[in-house]
Every structure is written in structure tokens, then in C-alpha cells.
Amino acid sequence: MTDKPLPTDPFFKHTDLTPESAREIVKQGLKGADYGEFYQEVVERESIVKDKGEFTSVSVGDSKSGFGFRVGQEERVGYSFSDVFNEAALKDAVGRARQVLKDKPQAEEKQSPPKVATELYPQQNPMQNMELAEKIAKIDEIEAYVKQLDPRITNVTLQYASTSKNVHIITAEGDSLVDQRPNTALYIRVTLTDKDGKSETGMALTGGPVDCTAVFDESSWKKGAAKALHQAEMLLIAEEAPAGVMDVVLNHGWPAVILHEAIGHGLEGDFNRRGISVYSGKIGQQIAGPEVTVVDQGNLPGERGSLHFDDEGTPTQENVLIENGVLKNYMQDRQNAQLMGVEPTGNGRRQSYAHTPMPRMTNTYFRNGTHDPADIIKSVKDGLYIEDMGGGQVDITSGKFNMNCTLAYRIRDGKLCEPVKGATLVGDGLTVIKSITMVGNDLSIEKSAGMCGKNGQSVVVSCGQPTVRVSNMTVGGSKKQAPKAP
Amino acid sequence: MSRSKQDFLDEAHPLAESLLDYAKSGTTYGVTDAKVVISSNDKQEISVEKGEVAKSVSGVTYSVSITLYAGDRTISFSRNTMDEAELKEAMLKNMKALSVVPANPNKRLLESGKVFKGSDIDLNLVDPHPPSSEDLLDYAKQVEAAALAEPGVKGTRSVGVSKLDSHFLVLATNGLDHHESKTRYSASAQVVAEDASGMQIDGDSSVARHFNDMSKPEALGKSSAKSALAKLSATLPTTGEMPIVLDHDAAEDFFSAVYAAVDGTALHRGATYMKDKLGQQVMSSEVTLVDDPSIPKGLGSGLADTAGIESKPVTFIENGMLKAFNASLMESRQLGIAPTGRENGPTNGIIKPGAVTPDELISDIKEGIYIRGFNGGTVDVNNGLYSRQAYGNLIENGKITDTAVAGFVVSGNLKDMFMNVVLADDTPDMPSTRHQLAAPTTRINGVTIAGK
Numbered sequence: 001m002t003d004k005p006l007p008t009d010p011f012f013k014h015t016d017l018t019p020e021s022a023r024e025i026v027k028q029g030l031k032g033a034d035y036g037e038f039y040q041e042v043v044e045r046e047s048i049v050k051d052k053g054e055f056t057s058v059s060v061g062d063s064k065s066g067f068g069f070r071v072g073q074e075e076r077v078g079y080s081f082s083d084v085f086n087e088a089a090l091k092d093a094v095g096r097a098r099q100v101l102k103d104k105p106q107a108e109e110k111q112s113p114p115k116v117a118t119e120l121y122p123q124q125n126p127m128q129n130m131e132l133a134e135k136i137a138k139i140d141e142i143e144a145y146v147k148q149l150d151p152r153i154t155n156v157t158l159q160y161a162s163t164s165k166n167v168h169i170i171t172a173e174g175d176s177l178v179d180q181r182p183n184t185a186l187y188i189r190v191t192l193t194d195k196d197g198k199s200e201t202g203m204a205l206t207g208g209p210v211d212c213t214a215v216f217d218e219s220s221w222k223k224g225a226a227k228a229l230h231q232a233e234m235l236l237i238a239e240e241a242p243a244g245v246m247d248v249v250l251n252h253g254w255p256a257v258i259l260h261e262a263i264g265h266g267l268e269g270d271f272n273r274r275g276i277s278v279y280s281g282k283i284g285q286q287i288a289g290p291e292v293t294v295v296d297q298g299n300l301p302g303e304r305g306s307l308h309f310d311d312e313g314t315p316t317q318e319n320v321l322i323e324n325g326v327l328k329n330y331m332q333d334r335q336n337a338q339l340m341g342v343e344p345t346g347n348g349r350r351q352s353y354a355h356t357p358m359p360r361m362t363n364t365y366f367r368n369g370t371h372d373p374a375d376i377i378k379s380v381k382d383g384l385y386i387e388d389m390g391g392g393q394v395d396i397t398s399g400k401f402n403m404n405c406t407l408a409y410r411i412r413d414g415k416l417c418e419p420v421k422g423a424t425l426v427g428d429g430l431t432v433i434k435s436i437t438m439v440g441n442d443l444s445i446e447k448s449a450g451m452c453g454k455n456g457q458s459v460v461v462s463c464g465q466p467t468v469r470v471s472n473m474t475v476g477g478s479k480k481q482a483p484k485a486p
Numbered sequence: 487m488s489r490s491k492q493d494f495l496d497e498a499h500p501l502a503e504s505l506l507d508y509a510k511s512g513t514t515y516g517v518t519d520a521k522v523v524i525s526s527n528d529k530q531e532i533s534v535e536k537g538e539v540a541k542s543v544s545g546v547t548y549s550v551s552i553t554l555y556a557g558d559r560t561i562s563f564s565r566n567t568m569d570e571a572e573l574k575e576a577m578l579k580n581m582k583a584l585s586v587v588p589a590n591p592n593k594r595l596l597e598s599g600k601v602f603k604g605s606d607i608d609l610n611l612v613d614p615h616p617p618s619s620e621d622l623l624d625y626a627k628q629v630e631a632a633a634l635a636e637p638g639v640k641g642t643r644s645v646g647v648s649k650l651d652s653h654f655l656v657l658a659t660n661g662l663d664h665h666e667s668k669t670r671y672s673a674s675a676q677v678v679a680e681d682a683s684g685m686q687i688d689g690d691s692s693v694a695r696h697f698n699d700m701s702k703p704e705a706l707g708k709s710s711a712k713s714a715l716a717k718l719s720a721t722l723p724t725t726g727e728m729p730i731v732l733d734h735d736a737a738e739d740f741f742s743a744v745y746a747a748v749d750g751t752a753l754h755r756g757a758t759y760m761k762d763k764l765g766q767q768v769m770s771s772e773v774t775l776v777d778d779p780s781i782p783k784g785l786g787s788g789l790a791d792t793a794g795i796e797s798k799p800v801t802f803i804e805n806g807m808l809k810a811f812n813a814s815l816m817e818s819r820q821l822g823i824a825p826t827g828r829e830n831g832p833t834n835g836i837i838k839p840g841a842v843t844p845d846e847l848i849s850d851i852k853e854g855i856y857i858r859g860f861n862g863g864t865v866d867v868n869n870g871l872y873s874r875q876a877y878g879n880l881i882e883n884g885k886i887t888d889t890a891v892a893g894f895v896v897s898g899n900l901k902d903m904f905m906n907v908v909l910a911d912d913t914p915d916m917p918s919t920r921h922q923l924a925a926p927t928t929r930i931n932g933v934t935i936a937g938k
Contacts, residue, residue, distance in 0.1 A: 476895020
């Protein structure tokens, strides 16, 4: 949060620098640059794993810290990072990064962006409200509970991890910003084995930008355990997925990861600046039906992909990308915004201090439509209902994506029938978004899952949607007989 | 600015000794053993755009991981600092916490009699003639220029080259004192090609321990452009059952599923369909997979793992028979089998060549698909489900045609697919500048294709 005085702990705990001296070196270092900043991070983490009755890992007191200094001129970026944060290292980093600069007239003084007012997630260490012994006891309790849920359970894995990412940015405008970004997760994995020795595994993730007490709350982990068990039970009786073209209904919530892949990535500013996205040059065009509105919003309270400001210090905001089917905006970091002559949108993100920022998503979702989810399922004669998805990938240039479905059901004559497994959905973004024929009124944003990879960098994101019907999707599955066309 | 092996050891070894001594002084908290792993990575990365530096990134990272043992109780932490006082402070906190950690005898250190004692073998993993920053920049510029010179190329998404110098040292109270240093260079180009049908992106890459072994920059630029150009005008094939033939990249991707199926964690959880198949036929009798950490300059080579076990070649599959599971020290104790010395995963994989030429492998296929790559999808070694998006070219009447296909899904069950593979005789040589798992051109009959 920006309205607190800059604390010396944890950022200036083991260094000869002070907030003032660091700021002065950064200010000098950014002279002549079009954009750039100082980014510092102190990440604390702990994790506990219990697998098949054994504590296989107890890691407490993990810490990773360092800083990166960036200067940019037009398309050129110089970046140096270091684990060691002291005056010599900072000056050395500034000197190395500045090697890409060319002599240019001084860029004009920039205005500071407005200060962030609302607290989106708690500004405190998420690990400190429980002792290690209490966490271990909770994990034992959860394991004992899960094991007695079903006599067919042959394995339970519980994985707890909590991270506190402390971020300090000195922006090109000379502002010092600090933020504490908590993330706590409990992963529950259940394996069922039937009397023929056939086994399947179900899993659930709980948590988000919350304190550790939240994932050890009974109602939270009981819900997670029920979800993991349900998934394993269904997979145990599921048939192999069919192959062919059919109508698909996507459950609300996490299956929006298809939106993230098939549409979101193609709307990131860097690809569009280079004109290599399938969505390049299409601003203002009707690319989907009028019921389709897509938003990326980093300032939603309590959501997994939310940030008070991005990793360049720009406050996050609501960005309407597609409105009633019309392409409106791309997501931008500072570099691409400047090169495209638009404003940054608060989407400049990076994996860590050892990485340079680029345009990334935060919480990406479809706004509600008007249809009752039950009516959407009823409308399909012969198709597939996707209850849960794994993840996927996209090729932003051709727009082709692939998504793997963890658990799906056949729809016949408007009714949910047998579960199926191993389905892969493929298509291209421009076709799929045009093929969204019904949008439900039950928007839900995923709280606990979502890691996005791009150019080798991984960041925490979320996505959401109401129930959605997509007509004529290609489904890949290994069941031998292809279904008839709808 | 990069640090030599000697610089690293001069700093890391005394620090590790001092940290171990401090750990041993923790007998009041019950500390019986300790292990310290120190690693450092110097990274430099240069990317170019339109003949100029687009991005230049450099930096050094460290990691110190310390595990404390009180009999069968174990706790660990890692920090990226070489500050002794800070590390000792963190260690003291964990000493105090040890008493609440539940015991797990499978986590104990390796018995001291089994610890790797060092060897005179030099795997040649450090480049004796490291390139300068100018050499790296020049290489990247040549790659970009060669790619852009190909007709039909619209531009690039990224062209970059990187250099990584890494060192690690592991010291433990069981007598383990092992260090390794490696250099690694990698270059890649992602190229965008365009024709009336639209844009396509693809690329190529090269990786080597020594800079001089990298692909020539002109060749890399050209092959990157060719990959993107080959995807132009790609269509969807017809849905149905047909044979597929995998090129070296696609075959590497496909056979990496064997490692997932023989993984010790999967075996311990009962989550691999090969769990009760040791000594039985699990693949076509043509298939032999050897994992060999002793290849000079190999991308996966090393003398010992971080548990202190000597790494030796292991034959996981021999003539289609499952010969071994891949077990870390902890997994070996859980399972009651021997550890394979691969705490950090597989090393260099080699699928031995088959009996026929690639042309002969394809010659009797009337209708099929030559696969150049897979994207995403499902590979589940528990139930065998295999479902991947793929791209490549149609095969017609025994020949690979110019008709590009993309966006379809290849599906099958690994249990059948592994039994049905036929191998060509063209396994790439090791060390390779592209493959950590070298596999020949591979044919699989009767898979399901979902297209139009």
C-alpha cells in the first residue's frame, strides 16, 4: 500500500543503504530513460507436505530477496539484478543496465499516478497466526478426516504452502511504493482404488491471498476434500472421451481458463505492438456476439490475481477488453503503452526481481449474460459439459489453443449423462469467441487456482465466467467411435 | 563478471563448513546431523530486435539450503544469501522447531559408507573458452538476420541468446563433500511467417555446454524461419484412426512419458499403470531406453546427485521390458528398492535406434500424419490416457507431403501406443544441441485423430 511510510524492515534490514540514499541512486540512474524503475522483493515462504502418511517435507524460514534495476529507451531495455542489496551492488546494476541507453534529449518529467486507496488483501505476514505445531496437528486432523470418507481411498496427499511477497518499487516518477502480497494454499489429493485395482486421483486447491488460518478453517478444507473425492469417484467410472466436433457447455468459475488462453493472451500489448497476435489491428471491430464482454481487473478485493499496483508501480484498474462483442483495448505495461501511444493499464508484471516486466493478465472474466445455467445445458442435443479443467496453452499468432479437461460429462437431449475423462478442447480464439452462443447469469471467479506462464515467467492469476455455451468445438478423445455431427 | 569454480569454492566451502559446525553445536536441541547445499548462478541474456539490442539482462543469484536432522526428525530452509550471521539466525530458529516435527526415518541422510567419494573423471561441462558479451550479441544478430532473410517471414517474436554459469557444493555430516560446475548456452528464435492464409509462429533452438558447439547462427535463423513457414496454410485433417510418424522433437516429447511412468513417487503412490510390471513387456520389443549421466558435455550429465549417490547409467527399458524404476533416496527407502542416484531427475536419455530407415518406416503408409510437435494436453501415466494437440504434415502414399496440418488432437492409450511403436535407425548422437532425450523417428499405428 502506498499511504504508509516506507518501513526499513524487511527491505533495509541487511544493507548499508537507506531509503533516501537508494532513492537518490535510482533517480540518477533513470536520467535520460523513457521508462524504468527499481524493483525490490523480500519473499518469505514455508511449506509442509504429508504424503501417504509421512511428512515428506517440512520447510520453514525460506527467504529469497533481491532487487532489479531497469532502464528503457524506445524498444531497448537494460536490466540488472542482484541478490545482494547494498550501495556497491546497486551502483553496479545501474551502470550495467544503462549500457543500452543512447544520448537523447531528457524525457519530460512525469506525473505520479494516483495513490491506491482501498486495501484489496491483508497487509500482514500470512504465516504468523499459527505455530508450526498447530499447522502440523491440523494436517494430521485433515488427513484422518479425508481417509475415513471412503473405504476405497488408498492415498491422501496434503500440501500446505504460504508465501509473503514484500515488494518495494521506486518508480520513474520518484515515488516509493511498498506492498505485502500474501498467498496461502492447501492442496488436497485423494486416490481411490476399486476392487479391480483400477485407481484414479482427484484434487482440489483451497486458499488465495489469505492468512494461513483461512486454509485450516474446517469449512474450507472439508469443501476441498469433498471436491477432490467427487472428482476421483467420477473419474473411476468415467469413460474415455469421444473425438469429433460438438457443442460444449463450460461450467462457471475455473473453466474460464479457456478465456485466459484463447482470448486473454492475444490481447496483451507486447504481441499487438509487434502486430503478431491474431487480434492485432482489430480494435473497434465486432469480434463476438453482443452478449460477450471480457474484463481484466486487477483491483477486485480478495481475488487471487489482484494487486494494489503492478510490478512497475502503476495502480491496477478495471480494463474492459471486449464490450458487447466489440474489441476495445489491449493490456499494457509501460514500455508497450509508450510505444503504442496509449496509457499503461496496470498489467506490467514479472515473476521476480530477476525478471523484466511485460504485459500480463490479473483477474480475467466474462461478465454475466442473461441465461439460466440449467437452460444452457437443456439447449444442447448431443455434446459435452466441462465440469473442471486442468490448464492449457495458446499460440497467439495463429490463435490456436488447447485445453485439457479434468472431468466432463456427455450431454444427450439436454441432460447430463455419463462422466468422461481425457478430453482435450482445441480451436482458435477468433472462431471460439464467435461461437459463444449463450452466456449464463452465474458469474463466479476462481479463488484458489491459476498460474500463468509466458516467456519463461510464471505469475499468479485468476479467471472467471458464468456458464457458457460454445457451439461446434473440436474435442480430442481416445474413445474409438466418433460421434455424429450436431 | 562471472565467477570461476575456484572463486565459488573459496567462498562457499568455508561457509558450508562453518554452518555445519554451527549445526553440530545444536546438540541441546537434539541435532544429530546436517546438510548444507550452496549453489550460485550467473546469468546473462541478450535479445535483439531489428539488428539492435532489445534487452540485456544480467545478474547473479545464490541459494543456501540447510537441512537439520534430530534422529528421524528433519526440518529445512533455504535463503539466497551468503551472510553467515543471517543463516545462523535462521538455523537457530529451526533447531528450536525440530522437536515438533514428526519423525520420518525415510528422510535420514545417506549412510556414510555409501557416500560418493569423488572421481577423476572430467565430464567437460565447463566451457574453457567462454564468449564475450560482444560474441553473444553478434550471434543473436546473425540468427535474426538469417531468419528475416527468408522469403515469407514477417518478423520475430523473440531472438535471444543466454549464458548460465552454475556451481553447486553439498557438504554434510555423513562425509559428503561434492561440488560441480557447469556452463550452459542457449539460443532460440521465434519467427512469424505470413501468407494469404494468415500468420504462423514457430522457431528453433540450440543448447550446449560449450559455446562453440552451438548450432551455427545462420543455420539456426534459417531453421527457425523454416519451421514457421512450414506451418503456413495449415488445415485440419479429417477425424479418424490412422498411423502417425514422429520426428525427433515429437519423439523426444512422446518418450518422456516413460520417465513419468517409471518415477518413484508415482510408484509409491500407486499412480502409474506400470506399478506391477517390473520384468514384464511394457513397450514394443524394439525399445531400449538408457539414461546415461556420463556423456561428456551432456546437458544432463553429472557425477553424483545431491543425496551423495554416484550417478551411473541405468537401463529403464530393455527390448521393451521394464527393468527399473527411478527412485530418489527417500523413495528407495519407502519402496524398499535401490536408489538410482537421480535426486534431481533423469539425466541424458537415449532410445536405441530401430532397424529400418525413416523412409522405409513411412513407405507403406497410405494415409497418415507426420508430427513435428505436440502442445499441451493430457499425459496420464496412471490410466494411460494420452491426448495432445499436434502439428505437422500429411503423409500420402508413403511420402511426407507439403500439406501442413495443425490444431488437431492425437489421442490414444499409452498402454497400447507404447506396445505399437516402430523405430527408425536415426537416433541423434549425444551430446546433442537440441535433445536431452535422443529418440529416433518413431511410428505409432492406430491412434485417434480429432480434426474436422
